[in-house]
Amino acid sequence: MRHLVLIGGGHAHVHVLKQFGETPLPDAEVTLVGRDIETPYSGMIPGFVAGHYSFEDCHIDLARLCRRAGVRLVHGEATGLDRTARRVLLKDRPALDYDLLSIDVGSAPNVGAIEGADQWAIPVKPIAELGRRWLEFCGRMKTWLGPLNVLVIGGGAGGIELALAIDHRLREVAKAAELQVTLATKDEILTGQAEAARRRLRAIFRRRGIRLLEQSGARRIGRGAVELADGQWHQADAVFVVTEASAAPWFAETGLPLDERGFLAVDDMLRSTGDDRVFAAGDCATVLEHRRPKAGVFAVRQGAPLADNLRRVLGGEQPRPFVPQRRYLSILGTGDGRAVATRGDWAVEGRWVWWWKDYIDRRWMRMYQ
Ligand SMILES: Cc1cc2nc3c(=O)[nH]c(=O)nc-3n(C[C@H](O)[C@H](O)[C@H](O)COP(=O)(O)OP(=O)(O)OC[C@H]3O[C@@H](n4cnc5c(N)ncnc54)[C@H](O)[C@@H]3O)c2cc1C
Structure with a gap:
């Protein structure tokens, strides 16, 4: 009997669980360590913020998925590895032995890079925490009178969707407030994506009265205000930080090879370049031969090859390489029942694009719920 720890x-990993449920692993015991039992599907979180989805719509119940897959669930947080003794170290719990390991713990915006962010900003990760804080915030905003300034820092897909979703929801909830949502970002929005998508989104921000400050990185966050790159302080009653993804600090102490930003370095089989017993996928891993943006679409796509390779290794076979696609479809909800889709150098926009996104996301969720 061998022990695989996820x-x-x-x-x-949710795909790995589903796959193991459909075709059980012979002669292997599997344990999943999860910090959150209700794991959020990132693609639908801005829709949750905008008020289109309930909590259940956009979360997967890991307990149920594990039960169906015959996988033991440990509700806990990994804090490190003892690779010599082959043990996963857990917070406030005894360590777990492993023969084979797979890591899919995501990433978090680098709040440490902005002074005061850990004290004053609402964190968007863990996403489970964002959901709770957001509902609380909406509750308080119902009776808000006068100016209400909300600042979102970070102009990637997550930040853009979040700013648009916040604007939409607060206009419904904070009826007595004079709302101003602002998105500030250090470069231009959506770097690396099509110019056509940037053009459309800038027009949407203008139309909706959402202030967009490009080339305006945040320097410092204080009580009720944020200092941007030009040295000006901007009023902010609430600040959300959705900046570049950063790696879990405990990776640095595992002795595993990391990329230059501290993410786990893996080969094209999703296996650590320094330890055959460790696999990693999603935001927390960087496939050195095929670097891609840290986005949920790539984590989703890695599910099937990861499940296949874990099964192969447990069966004494060689894992197989996997080449992720270079171009990918990105659909950004604009919070108001519309969306912008972009792939390669084109972009389209409309209500039907939102229906399309909603269909894709709900279909994905149905597979795991
Ligand atoms: C607001 C927002 C909107 C976004 N929208 C999109 C989008 O529309 N499309 C897109 O492609 N990407 C989007 N992203 C990016 C997306 O969130 C990530 O790329 C995606 O979640 C990465 O998936 P993952 O499997 O790597 O990790 P995650 O989805 O982050 O899952 C990690 C899991 O590991 C658990 N975990 C973490 N640390 C530990 C630990 N130490 N021990 C045990 N368990 C742990 C967590 O509880 C979580 O369940 C968005 C991000 C944000 C912030």
């Missing part, structure tokens, strides 16, 4: 209930 750390984190991220997008790739």
